[in-house]
Amino acid sequence: MPKIVIVGGGYSGITTAKGLAGKDRDVTLVSSTPYLEWGIAASYSLTHPEELHKAVAGKIDPPKGVNLVIGTAVSMTDTEVLLDNQQVLPYDALVIATGLNIPLFRPRLGQSWAERSKEVTEVGNALRKASTVVIAGGGPIAVEFAGDVREVNPSAKVTLVCSGDRALPYLNWEYRRKLDKMLKTLNIEVLTNERVTDEEHSITKKELTLSSGKTLEADCFIPAYTRGYGAGWTGLADSSGKIPVNKHLQCESAPKVFAVGCSTLSKMSEQWKIIFEASTVQSNVVKFLKNSSLSTHFDHHFNVTHPKTQKIGASTFAWYDLTQMFINIKAWPFLCGFPFFPGCLCGCDVMACGYCCNYPEGAGTARQLTKSMYQAAELGQKLGTAPEQQEMK
Helix, strand or coil: EEEEEEECCCCHHHHHHHHHCCCCEEEEEEECCCCCCHHHHHHHHHHCCHHHHHEEEEECCCCEEEEEECEEEEEECCCEEEEEEEEEEEECCEEECCCEEEEEEEEEECCCCCHHHHHHHHHHHHHHHHEEEEEECHHHHHHHHHHHHHHHCCCCCCEEEEECCCCCCCHHHHHHHHHHHHHCCCCCEEEECCEEECCCEEEECCEECCCCCEEEEEEEEEEEECCCCHHHCCCCHHHHCCCCCCCEEEECCCCEEEEEECCCCCCCCHHHHHCCCCCHHHHHHCCCCCCCCCCCCHHHCCCCCCEEEEECCCCCEEECCCCHHCCHHHHHCCCCCCCCCCHHHHHCHHHHHHHCCCCCEEEHHHHHHHHCCCCCCCHHHCCCCCHHHHHCC
């Protein structure tokens, strides 16, 4: 019976495992933690630590027919994966699904639930009391987080430090204008073309040094940007932590190895892109084990280059970026209740569009996205199931 090992117990790994389980295959899923923290809720959890447990499945429930192993992969050969607990997992095919590295906004590899709970509680409490909060990053995580901080701490001085010319540089002029207006309304200062030399978060007052040599004082400093992808441990990854792959999502230098959500064909970490990558790899792993010709991966969401939604705080403002939808729905901009048309008659949250007969944006959109962020049914994982004795009060 061929052995398939999937490294990564998050969205990419579990999605891939669901389609590989079978009577004629021995499938093992490796997760560095026994619990799953839903990343979509990360920003909200850090500013509302009392609700962290809602974003956690206390015990990963592997797909039927899949073995779950808890451990952190530290190295590999062309036949085995070595874990930090010295366990050795032989494989005939290996799938790397380790995703992005986003410290603090994701649990550390191997971090216990008790450690994670304590960390998030301390950060959340500090953010609410801080007079000055500095957030490093100009991407979607940093912008959402800045809004969340403002909601729980209306009086703090909040500063975004962006390495580029602006926050969310991929936006077109229309959405840039929306972003600039909202950041100004929330009194969130944006420093551009600067980097904070510190890389670790801090919840005690300190002086931060910028790349220009200038300094900033901060009661709380939160880096809110990705540190690349998490496949560096393989020895196969490029400088960004991605696995170099061919058109089959197969590693160019190690044919037994495939990648989902962390390959050189992964242009961004987006749910539907991952789903289609997982589907390609599921098919190609089976074909590889049968010595059959592999399928070429096609990105069905090729037009999606950045997140379809953007929140600035959990209930302050959000939008659906119409340029990132699969079809050109810009042709129908003023349908009542869009994109849940026929809107007010459909039974959905009519405030999801901000207000009737307008673009899908506003406080109502933010609330609708926040309301839906604890849904992980497609993974077969039940969130809000952290052990009672470990829930934060």
